[in-house]
Amino acid sequence: AQSVTQPDIHITVSEGASLELRCNYSYGATPYLFWYVQSPGQGLQLLLKYFSGDTLVQGIKGFEAEFKRSQSSFNLRKPSVHWSDAAEYFCAVGLYNAGNMLTFGGGTRLMVKP
Amino acid sequence: DTAVSQTPKYLVTQMGNDKSIKCEQNLGHDTMYWYKQDSKKFLKIMFSYNNKELIINETVPNRFSPKSPDKAHLNLHINSLELGDSAVYFCASRGSGFLTDTQYFGPGTRLTVL
Numbered sequence: 001a002q003s004v005t006q007p008d009i010h011i012t013v014s015e016g017a018s019l020e021l022r023c024n025y026s027y028g029a030t031p032y033l034f035w036y037v038q039s040p041g042q043g044l045q046l047l048l049k050y051f052s053g054d055t056l057v058q059g060i061k062g063f064e065a066e067f068k069r070s071q072s073s074f075n076l077r078k079p080s081v082h083w084s085d086a087a088e089y090f091c092a093v094g095l096y097n098a099g100n101m102l103t104f105g106g107g108t109r110l111m112v113k114p
Numbered sequence: 115d116t117a118v119s120q121t122p123k124y125l126v127t128q129m130g131n132d133k134s135i136k137c138e139q140n141l142g143h144d145t146m147y148w149y150k151q152d153s154k155k156f157l158k159i160m161f162s163y164n165n166k167e168l169i170i171n172e173t174v175p176n177r178f179s180p181k182s183p184d185k186a187h188l189n190l191h192i193n194s195l196e197l198g199d200s201a202v203y204f205c206a207s208r209g210s211g212f213l214t215d216t217q218y219f220g221p222g223t224r225l226t227v228l
Binding site for chain 1: 155159206215221
């Protein structure tokens, strides 16, 4: 069965600093990869996704992620964090089968210092 | 024009009661899901329906019964509620086909069992 690990439970960065959130997955083939963001009390919003092709994908709100097959990683990055980026971030993998269920990592809570 | 909607947003009830959560999507998608997010923010798939047929039924107590009256709706009925059922429940939907392999989430229903 596939699994997703987000090693950092909490991360605190200063506003304007760069950000990298780590995600590692375990699966026999290349899964479909997603990053979702959850603001306090809100649902999940898709930031970006990787299906195939260019391993550097651009998402909304200035986020990008890079798929590295050799490291089984799909890390999320942003060059300059804004206070409004404070939220919970979830990495997920999906399988293109009949159900295509998503398996989520445990999430990383991002806090932004002024 | 909300894509995936859930009602109610909050649900507070006593142990032993029966309750339902409704989900509707206006995206024309074929597949719908229920996820549970526990108090530690961990998200786990519960059920998946495709065109009103059950596809995925993860290890969920049979007190939980999904019902899909049509392709646009997937409701979750819970019998004999227990304290451990307290969580946020998210509905999601997904279109069919490679390029539409993204799940869109509803805003969540926070269930509190007293």
